[in-house]
Amino acid sequence: MTADRALVRGILFDKDGTLVDYEATWGPINRRVAAIAAGGDPALPRRLLEIGGHDAAAGRTRGGSLLAASHTSEIAQAWIDAGAPFVLDDLTARMDAAFAEGARAAVPVTDVTALFGRLRARGLALGVATSDGARAARATLVRLGVDSGDLFVAGYDSGFGCKPQPGMVWGFCAATGLVPAQVIVVGDNTHDLEMAEAAGCAAALGVLTGTGQQAELAARAEAVLPSIDALEAWLDADP
Numbered sequence: 001m002t003a004d005r006a007l008v009r010g011i012l013f014d015k016d017g018t019l020v021d022y023e024a025t026w027g028p029i030n031r032r033v034a035a036i037a038a039g040g041d042p043a044l045p046r047r048l049l050e051i052g053g054h055d056a057a058a059g060r061t062r063g064g065s066l067l068a069a070s071h072t073s074e075i076a077q078a079w080i081d082a083g084a085p086f087v088l089d090d091l092t093a094r095m096d097a098a099f100a101e102g103a104r105a106a107v108p109v110t111d112v113t114a115l116f117g118r119l120r121a122r123g124l125a126l127g128v129a130t131s132d133g134a135r136a137a138r139a140t141l142v143r144l145g146v147d148s149g150d151l152f153v154a155g156y157d158s159g160f161g162c163k164p165q166p167g168m169v170w171g172f173c174a175a176t177g178l179v180p181a182q183v184i185v186v187g188d189n190t191h192d193l194e195m196a197e198a199a200g201c202a203a204a205l206g207v208l209t210g211t212g213q214q215a216e217l218a219a220r221a222e223a224v225l226p227s228i229d230a231l232e233a234w235l236d237a238d239p
Contacts, residue, residue, distance in 0.1 A: 003203035003222060005235055009182040011119065012152075012172050012201075015130035015137055017068070017188030017210015018228060019144065020106045023060055029102035030054060030067055033095050037076070037084040048079045053211075061211050068211040069163065069191040071131045071156030072096050096133045096157075103139040109209045110229045113145040118232065125176040127152030129168035131191070134158045152176065164194035169201060186228060188212045193220040205234065 016022055030049060038044035050056070052075060053065020061067050066075050076084070076091040084091060116126055128148075130137050134155035141148040152175045154160050154168040161167030169180055184203045185196035188210025196204035197220065206217030206224040217224045223234060 003184065005237075007182060008124070008184055008202055008235065010125040010127070010172065010176055010178045010184075011231075012127045012129050012169060012183055012185045012196075013228070014185075014187030014189065014192045014210075015128050015132060015140060017212070018186055018192075018207055019108065019112050019128070020140060021109050022068075022188065022210040024107040025102075025105070026061070026067070027059075028105070029099060030061070032102065033098045034079075036094055036098055037079045037086065037091060039085040041083070041085075044083055048082060048084065051078055051082050063188075063211040063213055063216055064190055065211070069131060069189050071162050072099065072133060073156075096136065099132055100136040100139050103136045104143055106140045106143045108144050109207075109227050112228075115228060115231075116146055122235075125152075125172075125178060127154070127172040127176070129154045129160075129163070129172065129185075129192075129195070131156050131163055163189075163191040164198060166195060166199035169195060169199035186225075186231065188217075190216055190220060193217065205231070 013019055034045040034048040037048055052067035053062040055062055066078055072095050073092045076088055076095055132155055134157055137153050137155050138148050152172045154171055156162045160171040180200040181202050183201050185192055185201050186205045188207050189212050193204040203222040206221035207227055209227045214224055
């Protein structure tokens with residue numbers, strides 16, 4: 001079923017790999033956080049990154065992996081199971097702090113402030129839904145020059161549940177007065193697309209600036225775009 005683009009009134013964006021270039025932003029952060037989780041063991045960071053989904057040979061993170069799609073406590077638990085010498089709450093807090101600090105060096109995929117301005121000028125409500133924490137999400141938006149004061153921002157710790165559950169979409173709808181059939185989700189990972197489907201969104205769009213690959217995204221998305229730079233053209237195109 002093809003979405004009626006004229007009925008779209010809201011766009012919920014993923015953050016990492018969608019608004020920011022995943023590898024340029026998160027490659028250094030993931031290495032730093034793995035070193036923290038290793039607790040001084042020089043051999044453990046590489047193992048933790050492998051468990052997280054980092055492909056050292058390819059120099060990228062695999063789509064759908066822990067680092068690509070999971071929230072902090074899920075990653076922390078997997079790393080503790082692999083030998084990280086922490087209890088879950090402690091490691092999760094340390095990782096969230098490092099993620100928020102790392103957001104200050106986020107690399108945008110485009111001029112996000114300008115894009116959001118043009119989309120708002122169309123009368124569209126905008127939001128950000130991420131598997132990262134809300135603190136890090138807002139820090140990233142500051143880095144991108146986006147005023148998040150009137151923007152719906154949901155992280156895994158915001159009380160709406162986690163991707164691919166539908167709660168972040170429903171929270172966005174509650175905040176904006178929309179219904180899911182008026183909303184599209186844009187993301188780089190299958191968790192984003194599955195969230196849109198579970199919530200009953202008008203459409204889910206994949207982008208190739210993150211960890212997801214063309215074939216895996218195309219299986220669930222109405223369209224796969226090279227980046228959010230192509231979003232306005234998609235909105236204007238005949239279905």
